[in-house]
Amino acid sequence: MPLTESDNCHMIFYTNPQSRGQIARWMLEEVGAEYRQEILEYGPAMKSEEYLKLNPMGKVPTIVHNGQVVTECSAICAYLADAFPDAGLAPELSKRADYYRWLFFSAGPLEAAIVNRSLEVAVKKEQETMVGYGNYERVLDVLSQRLLESPYVAGDEFTAADVYVGSHVLWGLHFGTMDVRDGFKEYAARVSDREAFKAAKRLDEQLIAEKE
Structure with a gap:
């Protein structure tokens, strides 16, 4: 406020x-x-x-x-x-593995892959091990699989990780910087329906x- x-x-x-x-x-x-x-x-x-x-x-x-x-x-x-x-908005310490994993997956591989693609930075096959995310398609496929397995990135409950991941998905779909994958639109609808x-x-x- x-x-x-x-x-x-x-x-x-x-x-x-x-x-x-x-x-x-x-x-x-x-x-x-x-x-x-x-x-x-x-x-x-x-x-x-x-x-x-x-x-x-x-x-x-x-x-x-x-x-x-x-x-x-x-x-x-x-x-x-x-x-x-x-x-x-944070799981108890003993249950934070997925929370940290997906929060920093999005801060690292996901954002880097999206930005590089938007800037038309071409990563050669032999360079994929150097950039940390491999390639753009793999990053989106990995996130898609997670969102098909779970309603939120850290499990059944919304967490702070969903604020960050959700923002990337919402912006990516809106501006066309993220290709649509299974689960993306449904996830975007869930997080954007929150009053906050x-x-x-x-x-x-x-x-x-x-x-x-």
Whole structure:
């Protein structure tokens, strides 16, 4: 829930509505965190000396929670799930194998494969062992198989991993950067039906509309 600048808040969320910040906002809404949002435009604002002290990469999103800085969407999702345990978005420690596996599969092989293909970076057969994901088709096939086996990536319950994986699937299908595989559309429908997703989407769409 975004607060005004005058509110005393222990969570600051740096974002741009047309960025991966949409993933972090969805996660913030899932855990029910109160946060102050700082909207940064692309260009000088993200490269300012002040902001680079928080995120030396000069990109969004970034969260600052009780003085702790967290960047990278997958890390933000995992952090918030632990920081707000009452939301129930992380399995108990003894059952986190699939949770970690698919969260970081998507942060590594899935995103790299999608980005490389979108940029028309051609990986030769003999180079597949070097790129970490093998090839684009294999990555999508592996994710498809998982989504056919389980309603959510970590099992029967929605977790923070689904915020991250779900965002990639939703964007991939919407922008055509992911080929359709069995289970993708059904999974996208499940995760996008969540109230937190809808609330986050409304907030970002409103910000985008205000800029036009």
